[in-house]
């Protein structure tokens with residue numbers, strides 16, 4: 424057969440290959456076209472929590488989490504139709520299944536070899552728990568406002584876009600509650616910037632207590648915030664907005680023995696059938712907020728009140 428894979432194809436025996444795969448720092452799992460494990464190194468046994476002889480001869484699915492098993496079996500079949508060296512999972516995230524039922528995040532490189540006269544796939548499996556945790560932390564940091572712990576504007580837009588898709592697909596309602604602190608400049612001027620920061624941080628904690636797990640609280644500007652309330656109609660969003668407005672109004676903020684108060688003005692908007700993108704909802708929430716400022720602040724205005 425012509426082609427690169429044939430030039431590189433390793434032809435060997437289990438006995439000949441074993442010392443080499445035992446010398447590798449990664450787990451090695453070799454499987455045939457029938458989805459059976461034919462050879463593993465002891466590192467694979469350690470990684471997956473099985474004795475080596477419990478793995479050899481077993482179905483490969485015992486190392487694959489249930490939700491990935493079907494796709495994996497199809498991929499193995501496809502692989503044997505045109506085997507070549509490549510990473511598995513095509514840039515996606517893959518994980519293995521340990522004997523104790525936990526998952527181990529892995530990166531896998533596969534190649535085809537001839538082993539004991541049979542074409543098999545040899546997988547080098549690397550535990551990437553540390554890298555995945557780091558990746559997840561960096562992703563979260565890139566979407567989060569450090570001061571308040573709320574998400575940032577970038578995440579707000581991405582989430583609102585996703586909510587708009589869900590709304591257009593299935594009519595699932597969603598609302599946005601946008602709030603801005605009143606005369607915040609006065610707090611900064613009167614008590615100092617640290618006092619202003621204290622208000623932003625403590626108010627975020629307090630509002631966080633009012634959220635459901637599905638709600639997405641974001642800092643969209645200096646002292647401007649927006650909360651996405653999925654599966655929430657305008658009336659319920661207004662009730663929520665009124666609740667947080669009252670909580671902020673009642674709280675006594677403290678810094679270095681000094682106490683002070685603050686209030687917020689809130690604009691509320693929900694998707695409507697006329698919306699062609701999430702932008703129009705944002706505009707309505709913004710307009711409602713500014714109508715509230717014009718009306719004297721410390722109040723909740725919904726899109727229904729806009730003319």
Ligand SMILES: Nc1nc2c(ncn2[C@@H]2O[C@H](COP(=O)(O)OP(=O)(O)OP(=O)(O)O)[C@@H](O)[C@H]2O)c(=O)[nH]1
Pocket residue numbers: 603604605606607608609611615616617618619620623644645646716720
């Ligand atoms: N302490 C602190 N102040 C901030 C932060 N971000 C923005 N600000 C301040 O927030 C103030 C916003 O002022 P304005 O836009 O005039 O609004 P305002 O004084 O709240 O008045 P209204 O919104 O009209 O009620 C400015 O003084 C900003 O410097 C922050 O992270 N910390």
